Amino acid sequence: MRRTGWKLLDNPITRAMASPLSVDDYLTQFNPLWSVGDVRGRIERIERETADAVTLHITPNSHWQGHRAGQHLVLGVEIEGVRYQRCFSISSAPADAGITVSVKRNGQGLVSNYLVDQARAGDILHLSQARGDFLLPEGDGPLLMISGGSGITPLMAMLRQCVREGQQRDVVFLHYSNSYVDTLFRAELRALAERFEWLTLIQVVNEGAPMAGDRRGLFSAEQLVELVPDYAARTPLLCGPPALMERVNAAFETAGLARPAQEQFQVKVSNAAGEGMVLFSKSGREAAGDSAGSLLELAEQQGLNPESGCRMGICYACKCHVSEGRVRDLRNGEVRDVKDEDIQLCVHAAAGAVQVEL
């Protein structure tokens, strides 16, 4: 059914019929993809990319409003009955049928490991609309794409869009990975580079012998000058692990250039302990601020289940009202007083007495 069809099912009469539950509470029982407004998707197939990465091909229901290359979404998946939400970049081009999300195993990452090892075709996912403003620059100016590890996914979406639209813009794609076998989209990238004059692919690997034109090692300013002499004339786009992003940003700043447009998916948050007492006012629970890293973890320790998503300040799912208190922003260490304000629980810790409405 079209989106407007579902919307028609959401009217005062059907809502009164479902009251005090929602219309969705009934629709969902008949088909988990049916909803008057929520985006949900089914995994159509799972493609193994590398030993520890997969691409999920997802068909969203009709509420999906499409995305622009470079955007991400919040993906909710049930693991042993419990629903977990995390952010992932979309790796498909906007014109593709369906969407793809590529996931790499991530140490102890519960959700990424589950998606890589256990997700199956037919599984239903809860999705948000596409979000984020890390987008393919307008026009046809030359680009420099720099990615590391699974940070390749939003840039891959942009590159696929260039190909799909027949854009001939000059792109240098500089990718950092552990080894060739470890590289997401390796075969597709090589094929594209062979086919299109306008695309230059350079890989830098950590292990094994580099192939012609490629390099070994870590990113450095000298390497950038050597591999991409005209880098200053290109619009830079950057996505990768924090260490790579710090090096690239520093190199650009030293060269007197603006930082590249970037998307950060692994945020380095300080693990400074909180302080003071935190009162969860709705549930009446109280806890010492220093018994957990973030207010989100503290709330969970208290047996509360606030909504949460990316757990690194990107998705805003855990925004919660703080009537008053002193908090520390874990991304930059800044301490501030808040009063009647919504804050993201996952990137804030108590820095004194805090009263959270949970």
Next chain:
Amino acid sequence: MNAAVNAMPQNITPKRGWRHLSAEQVEAFGAELDALRKEVMADLGERDARYIRRILKTQRYSEVAGRALLFAGFLPPAWIAGTALLSLSKILENMEIGHNVMHGQWDWLKDPALNSMTYDWDNTCPGDQWKHSHNYMHHTFTNIVGKDRDVGYGIMRLSDDQPWRPQYLFQPAYNWILAAFFQWGVALHDVEFERIGRGKSFAEARAQLRGIWKKARKQVFKDYLLFPALAGPGFVFTLAGNVTANLIRNLWAYAVIFCGHFTEGVEMFSEEEVEGETRSEWYLRQLLGSSNLEGGRAFHILTGHLSHQIEHHLFPDMPAHRYAEIGPRVQEICQRYGLQYNTGTLPRQFATVLKRINRLALPGRRRKTVAA
């Protein structure tokens, strides 16, 4: 097993109260229950999620089918089947879903449809008020006469520790009115009319009544106007089906809930008795103040597992279908400590409830203080 317990004679006859236990034995008893709780809570997972989702599905399908059949309610078999399915759905929603979800038993699933903060049930009592009168007041102060308002619900004498008043002479009769209109009694429960002007402000009560009005009018509109109107010429049949389904659900909920704390042998407590109570003593009060119902699996589900009232009162936020699994272990622990574990079939237990209601309608006290 604890040394304090080893020193106890095995399988001793249960006595009233727990004063035959030493302070050390009381703590050992509490520790055993804590361990049991921890074991179950750590084991929660996919099996439990599958269970509640299956209940949800059964309830939604039977509601939709029941309401659809009532549109053909002019045919007697359709009316009977429709009313039966709607009653079943209302019972499941009230007992196994609503009651348990609002206890927070399913919060760990992080499913917005089963979240205690946002769930509201198909009942005239607003969820937030019920969470105060039931989850907080009743579950904290279980069977403390003068504090637990479920003892008599403000209109009945269910403990001989309550002073007798002439109006109680009529309780054998108006007990049945309460049973028939049980959801309305539950709705008005938290307003605490008897406390207005004495510790409760008129404004507070008025705000609560506004909340009840807001909720109840939607329920009344849905069951007694909207669905009958949608049936067109079958208005009366749908209306009658909905009235009957609500009546059946009320009688069932009433019977199960009255068997939870007012059967024979259940103990009542005074405020002085529980002063400075430890967590283990709190467990003992929950145990001795509650009673179970015996039956098959379907019976337990239809009671929302309140047939395991004892286990529910010991662990109110544990997913209810686990009560049936741990019941025998709780009973075994009680036996070792010589503690009464009150259980029986619904007819037997309900008969003792009626006996209590009839006896306490008359003045007089049978005993002084409990468990002294």
